[in-house]
Amino acid sequence: MVRFANVTKRYGPLTVLDALNLDVNQNEIVSIIGPSGSGKTTVLRMLMTLEEIDDGVIYVDGTPLTHMERGDELVRANNAHLRQMRSNVGMVFQHFNLFPHMTALQNCMEAPVRVLRLSKEEARHRASELLEMVGLADKIDQHPSRLSGGQQQRVAIARALAMRPKVMLFDEVTSALDPEVIGEVLNVIRQLAGEHSLTMLMVTHQMGFAREISDRVCFFYAGNIAEQGSPDQLFGNPENERTRQFLSAVLDAG
Amino acid sequence: MFDWKWDFAFEILPRLLWATLNTLLAAGIGYGIALVVGLVFALAQRTGNRPLTIMVRECVEFIRSTPLVLQIFFVFYVGPQIGIVLSPWTAGMIAIGLHYASYLSEVYRGGLDNVPKGQWEACKALNLSPTDTYFRIIIPQALPPSIPGMGNYLVGIFKDTPMLSVIAVAELMHAAIAVGSEHYRYLEPYTLVGVIFLAISLPTAFGVRWFERWVRQSLGMGKQHEN
Numbered sequence: 001m002v003r004f005a006n007v008t009k010r011y012g013p014l015t016v017l018d019a020l021n022l023d024v025n026q027n028e029i030v031s032i033i034g035p036s037g038s039g040k041t042t043v044l045r046m047l048m049t050l051e052e053i054d055d056g057v058i059y060v061d062g063t064p065l066t067h068m069e070r071g072d073e074l075v076r077a078n079n080a081h082l083r084q085m086r087s088n089v090g091m092v093f094q095h096f097n098l099f100p101h102m103t104a105l106q107n108c109m110e111a112p113v114r115v116l117r118l119s120k121e122e123a124r125h126r127a128s129e130l131l132e133m134v135g136l137a138d139k140i141d142q143h144p145s146r147l148s149g150g151q152q153q154r155v156a157i158a159r160a161l162a163m164r165p166k167v168m169l170f171d172e173v174t175s176a177l178d179p180e181v182i183g184e185v186l187n188v189i190r191q192l193a194g195e196h197s198l199t200m201l202m203v204t205h206q207m208g209f210a211r212e213i214s215d216r217v218c219f220f221y222a223g224n225i226a227e228q229g230s231p232d233q234l235f236g237n238p239e240n241e242r243t244r245q246f247l248s249a250v251l252d253a254g
Numbered sequence: 255m256f257d258w259k260w261d262f263a264f265e266i267l268p269r270l271l272w273a274t275l276n277t278l279l280a281a282g283i284g285y286g287i288a289l290v291v292g293l294v295f296a297l298a299q300r301t302g303n304r305p306l307t308i309m310v311r312e313c314v315e316f317i318r319s320t321p322l323v324l325q326i327f328f329v330f331y332v333g334p335q336i337g338i339v340l341s342p343w344t345a346g347m348i349a350i351g352l353h354y355a356s357y358l359s360e361v362y363r364g365g366l367d368n369v370p371k372g373q374w375e376a377c378k379a380l381n382l383s384p385t386d387t388y389f390r391i392i393i394p395q396a397l398p399p400s401i402p403g404m405g406n407y408l409v410g411i412f413k414d415t416p417m418l419s420v421i422a423v424a425e426l427m428h429a430a431i432a433v434g435s436e437h438y439r440y441l442e443p444y445t446l447v448g449v450i451f452l453a454i455s456l457p458t459a460f461g462v463r464w465f466e467r468w469v470r471q472s473l474g475m476g477k478q479h480e481n
Contacts, residue, residue, distance in 0.1 A: 048379050086381045097376035101394045101473040110390065111380035143474035163380060 001026040001199045002047065002167055007056035009042055016042050018223040019056065024167075029193050029200045031210035031231075034220030035246060040203045043220075044169040047201070048091045049082055060088050061166060087115075090165030094172040096152045098144040104131060104155045105140040108162045116163065123162075130158035134188045150181025154188055161192075168192070170202040182206070189213070207250055211235050219243045256441055263442040266433050270446050273429030278454075280346065280425055281412040287351025288411065289404075292358030296366060297388065299359075317356040323417045325349045330421045346418040354411050361403035365396035398470045405462025409455050416447075426450060 002024040009017040017039045024030050032040045045051045047058060049066065057074060058065040065085045067074040099107050108127035112118045131140050134154040144152050153173055160168060170189065174182045186209050192198060193213040204210050210217055211231040218228040219240065227240040238244050298310045330345035369392050377387040416427030430443040
């Protein structure tokens with residue numbers, strides 16, 4: 001479903017991702033863990049086209065994301081192609097990024113109406129179903145400033161889902177939350193994972209959660225995958241020295 | 255010391271009040287032009303088109319760095335030499351409108367820069383078009399913090415309308431000068447002009463503050479929005 005082929009990303013002299021290769025299958029749930037600065041978030045941001053890539057190609061559903069096939073060659077994608085490809089991917093951010101001047105419902109209706117050209121009725125129906133699914137049926141007419149962090153993040157998940165993406169990206173979605181509301185957000189993701197009808201890539205610091213719901217866990221170190229495997233294998237019996245160090249550090253802290 | 259004559263003051267008041275209508279009209283039209291063109295200036299600097307950005311930037315800087323009264327003269331008197339003949343009203347509105355458009359574009363720019371980066375990213379992630387991104391998401395959030403600055407320039411443009419008298423736009427100052435030279439009395443007309451300006455500026459400034467509160471509330475945003 002998603003394939004990174006030799007993807008490199010540099011910020012000036014700093015190489016954040018170094019010829020990354022990563023395949024994610026349809027409906028697979030992959031967690032990305034690792035120390036900060038290891039390029040985890042950059043992976044998601046490139047897939048959402050928030051960052052340009054310097055080298056390599058990302059494929060989504062078999063089609064190059066940031067490039068277009070022109071004959072036998074790959075050329076830089078134009079805006080039309082980017083918009084076309086972006087519709088496959090949805091993203092939830094660390095800081096929610098809800099639209100503060102719109103209610104929860106309006107947040108979830110905006111893109112379906114404007115981008116997918118759904119009728120208002122249809123969009124409202126879809127949005128209220130999703131808000132109900134994330135447990136916010138009674139909050140649909142509230143503005144974000146009236147909602148707790150956990151509630152805002154659940155609205156953000158509903159807003160992304162309303163676009164019916166094939167791939168969902170979760171970028172440290174609980175890092176900005178108070179401890180007592182992390183659970184409610186994880187429950188929503190757990191529920192999505194249970195349905196197994198969505199490909200999910202997740203950057204997280206919640207090791208227990210990653211272990212519980214992932215099909216595969218990738219440990220990033222210095223711009224590449226240092227080790228990957230099933231959760232049990234990676235958490236239970238890590239082979240890489242770096243992985244062991246990282247896990248003992250975060251598990252001690254947590 | 256001063257030889258204030260009430261009967262003379264009351265005699266010329268109606269004429270000055272009529273001219274005040276023109277002042278208000280001039281300020282209103284000029285401000286309308288400035289609001290729209292200012293937004294165009296601000297957005298043009300964000301298109302990512304380097305030559306366009308630089309051109310608009312330089313225009314804005316040029317207009318902001320030269321006196322309004324010169325710009326009014328320029329449009330009105332130099333225009334005809336290159337074949338653009340404009341009435342005083344049209345020339346005056348163009349000059350004062352563009353002048354304040356330059357100031358307002360800076361206010362808008364500040365407001366736009368104030369919108370958190372995450373809002374742009376959310377728009378991109380939701381695949382909103384650039385037009386929808388600006389008009390549905392970014393500008394509504396850039397607006398409330400821009401209102402105090404916009405309000406200052408509303409009062410500013412109103413106070414600058416007397417400059418239009420130099421090309422004989424029949425606004426309040428122009429009328430006061432005419433009254434003065436007809437009667438050889440300047441104390442009453444000029445004092446009345448001051449009072450009229452004060453009587454309009456103060457409530458306007460107050461109204462702007464009220465308007466800002468109202469906009470924030472109707473957009474569902476508190477005094478400061480989080481994020």
